[in-house]
Amino acid sequence: MASKTPVGFIGLGNMGTPMAKNLLRNGYPVIATDVFPESRKELQDLGAQVFDTPAEVAEKADRILTMLPSSPNVIEVYTGANGILKKVKKGTLLIDSSTIDPAVSREMAVAAEKTGAVFMDAPVSGGVGAASLAKLTFMVGGVKEEYQAAQELLTCMGANVVYCGPVGTGQAAKICNNMLLAIGMIGTAETMNLGIRLGLDPKLLAQILNMSSGRCWSSDSYNPVPGVMEGVPSGNNYQGGFGTTLMAKDLGLAQSTATNTKTPVPLGSLAHQIYRVMCARGYANKDFSSVFQFLREEEGHLPSVESRALPRGSMCM
Amino acid sequence: MASKTPVGFIGLGNMGTPMAKNLLRNGYPVIATDVFPESRKELQDLGAQVFDTPAEVAEKADRILTMLPSSPNVIEVYTGANGILKKVKKGTLLIDSSTIDPAVSREMAVAAEKTGAVFMDAPVSGGVGAASLAKLTFMVGGVKEEYQAAQELLTCMGANVVYCGPVGTGQAAKICNNMLLAIGMIGTAETMNLGIRLGLDPKLLAQILNMSSGRCWSSDSYNPVPGVMEGVPSGNNYQGGFGTTLMAKDLGLAQSTATNTKTPVPLGSLAHQIYRVMCARGYANKDFSSVFQFLREEEGHLPSVESRALPRGSMCM
């Protein structure tokens, strides 16, 4: 075990910290950094060596993982004044697990190549729990020759590692999945709401959908209607889970890639707008299944009020 | 003046009452009814003769106007147990100014024809103010031969009377106008919001749009952004005006006619959904230009909060 070469880790947030811990658990010396000193301290206490900047990490490790919130952070950490590429050694393997625009991944790969390093994108699916239990799914894009080396590290942190193709295709797979997820979730919320309005019992309706062609992950594994399933955010006032603001961010990425490739994505685009409006209306930090709540009638604004109001409306357009 | 024959009037709501008053002002004896006794009383005090049911009005008048909130009311008033058609005299001219599904107008026309009466649809544009000042616009559908007789009455209540074609085309014109109005209003609200976010002064942006190809009634005559124009609901916390719930009702009619005629109306359909969600989220009684407010960021949910939240999100999907 002692002979394992050190692994760099940059970005010690809610996801990065448990991922780095799993590397330590697997016997890898970890050389880490983060913008927050308290995050660095936490990992240092567990045995990692910590530094102030990505450049310093790059001097010490020839395999480096990054886990960052968005494209600008990735650009800064790789190509900034104290970025990885300022000090990276030839032949270093750089693996970015952030969810970002595939075009940025490709830019980073080009920039890395100029320094003699190799860049791969490997965004994850699964939350904090999966990160702690090393049950993440990694979708990996990059040159095939380096995939095995990446896989060796990623299997310490995840249960599934899938090779997707050239650089950027890991991001593409992630973005595609989340776009379809958002569409399925909003669709399930609308459908359950309509069925309830039409007199169906929500549990029964979910059962019928799940044995029919309406079945999807949001209906059978993450149902957005309170009371239909246990152990999902809809049963807990939409706390925890995957925040609306994060879904809106991923849909923004999907929209950008669609716009750049001139690909029509009408439902994905509308899903993006709906999550965007939800962020503006106070749902930013609720789980993304709260779209069910967003679409429901508020108390005090029941249809009967409306119909009574009609004959006395003050204006016809 | 004394020789004018009486006119029946059924439906004495916010719109119907000032319309009936204008008939009285023009010297027509009015024979009226409404489901609410206090509404009947108000008109009786002004000199109208009032009865309990539409059937009784039909016995006394050979020209009858109806102004009702929605299709089911129209069906009841015409074909119900105490409806007009139970007692209508041959040759009676029936003019319905309600905004309803054109298919219902056509049904009423067929039913009226069986009794020897003639039915025309004549929905109005303009609000309570226009109704009081006899400045309404009427869009009239029905047999051409009867149009002149209808016009004689309608000009007492409106400034514009437009013949649109066969029965139902008055409704069609009204529905079409309001669908395009809703699209223009939401489009204006989105555009103004985007421009403001991009650093443009709202008044300047409105000016630029209004001298360019983005110009529309909602941008130049009813701007939804507070402070851009005077004398419109956006300057008065979206009080008064044309309620979101009424717009949602009209868009529901547009959607139904589009569905029945297999006509694609993608933006009209989305506009309908947006106003429907607004009704569910507490905007039912605000003016329909409040869509600007609905799309704006709420205080306390500013973008900066969101971006800070991102790196610490509890889950990646």
Next chain:
Amino acid sequence: MASKTPVGFIGLGNMGTPMAKNLLRNGYPVIATDVFPESRKELQDLGAQVFDTPAEVAEKADRILTMLPSSPNVIEVYTGANGILKKVKKGTLLIDSSTIDPAVSREMAVAAEKTGAVFMDAPVSGGVGAASLAKLTFMVGGVKEEYQAAQELLTCMGANVVYCGPVGTGQAAKICNNMLLAIGMIGTAETMNLGIRLGLDPKLLAQILNMSSGRCWSSDSYNPVPGVMEGVPSGNNYQGGFGTTLMAKDLGLAQSTATNTKTPVPLGSLAHQIYRVMCARGYANKDFSSVFQFLREEEGHLPSVESRALPRGSMCM
């Protein structure tokens, strides 16, 4: 077997004929009618007794199934001049397997009740193949007391019979399922198209989605991309399957019920519009998974052409 009482069957189309045959196979004497003489003849040759009108069927049978294309046909067959209700016997069980507006089902139930008969709605899921093999799914709405009697007949024709609640809830369940199906299908088509544009192999992308939260029936059982799955319409130039025009019809029903109950269904509504545009653009008779083809770039209109055209555009708005 000989003691079984006869069953009426009205509507001998592509679905009704194999359903009626399964009743015959199970030993039920069948008393049938259809507007097309050749359809009547086909069933007569198999041992059914045939009549000219629904009223005559109603005189002979005290359990009657109907399988008709749309609401107006159902209204005619039940309440028309030669309709079932003109001659129906007290206590007759009427089961309608057509897919129609639940409001019409409720109307029929009220009309039936006045004659002393009982009406249930029992729309089906599954195609002609499932109808022939008695593998349909029935979603049944109506009074609970009569469900067992209905179930006895329906199990001769289907593999699953689900009790959904009061009259109309069978339709509600069917409409809800198909709305979510349409959303999932278009979403899958968009997502697969986007992924392919971003460089992913379609089979690999489908695999990734199907093991992740993007999974849905359209991605894992009916994938719309040619070459990804076998035995589905996408592998056969979108022949057979479930026609775009039929999906558009079901989405029209979903839209109407949503409008009538003031339920926001933004994605369902947009899905309806997309299938409506597809009908207008030549896809009416292709399987509904052809939305993938509809969204793809046509040959000769590749993005490169577009970007070359840009600098020489004749007009800026």
Next chain:
Amino acid sequence: MASKTPVGFIGLGNMGTPMAKNLLRNGYPVIATDVFPESRKELQDLGAQVFDTPAEVAEKADRILTMLPSSPNVIEVYTGANGILKKVKKGTLLIDSSTIDPAVSREMAVAAEKTGAVFMDAPVSGGVGAASLAKLTFMVGGVKEEYQAAQELLTCMGANVVYCGPVGTGQAAKICNNMLLAIGMIGTAETMNLGIRLGLDPKLLAQILNMSSGRCWSSDSYNPVPGVMEGVPSGNNYQGGFGTTLMAKDLGLAQSTATNTKTPVPLGSLAHQIYRVMCARGYANKDFSSVFQFLREEEGHLPSVESRALPRGSMCM
């Protein structure tokens, strides 16, 4: 006249060439370049001095206009190896009339500032005809102090010059206008189509809209229905005008800025998707008002066919 200092002009396409000609006509010596030699030649024959690269133009002129197709071209022309900023003189006024992402305009302004030059964005509204007749509208963003100097040149080429605010606000105004234009156009097309289906005469419907609250530039100045107006592309099989592909590009810019600023633009977003699908379905080079044609029923796919097909459909989902 001879004392006027020379003006640089880069980008001699359909728009740039007539703009540069108007500078010549106003007595300004023009120093120009373009990637196409034939475009350079055309201007040279009219008296301009031409060079091979933007850098060479920058050496000779202290006021430079650029008119380029999209963001990447602008980045190349300003910051590329032979770009303006390689040789620009201190105090040079750079005016970019391309329609691009305002964020790119701001980047160019920052880059220009480092060299001591001043950058302004000044996108245009109006087509080739307006460019020839010097009737363009310019929307100008940049430091107020330099506006007067810019205005002096722009008034040679346009009838309206509007100061919008800091750098990027010219682009913002342009993008906002075109997004609202697209929404109004599709809305008008849907509305006119629906009205025609409901039995209204198209000319009459346009008249009614134009005197009512549905009025917009697309209904009253550029009606998309053939036969309603003269002198617009709808009367000429949608030839000429403003191509669908150009509108799709502008909507892509609107979408990007909305995504980046987290602004919900539901109708703008759907309009983008519709024009994107149209590009994929063969409408790329038709005027953007051809959305009316796109939404119409094709011959041979009339509704009646559909309803006949229904009872014989091969599958129910």
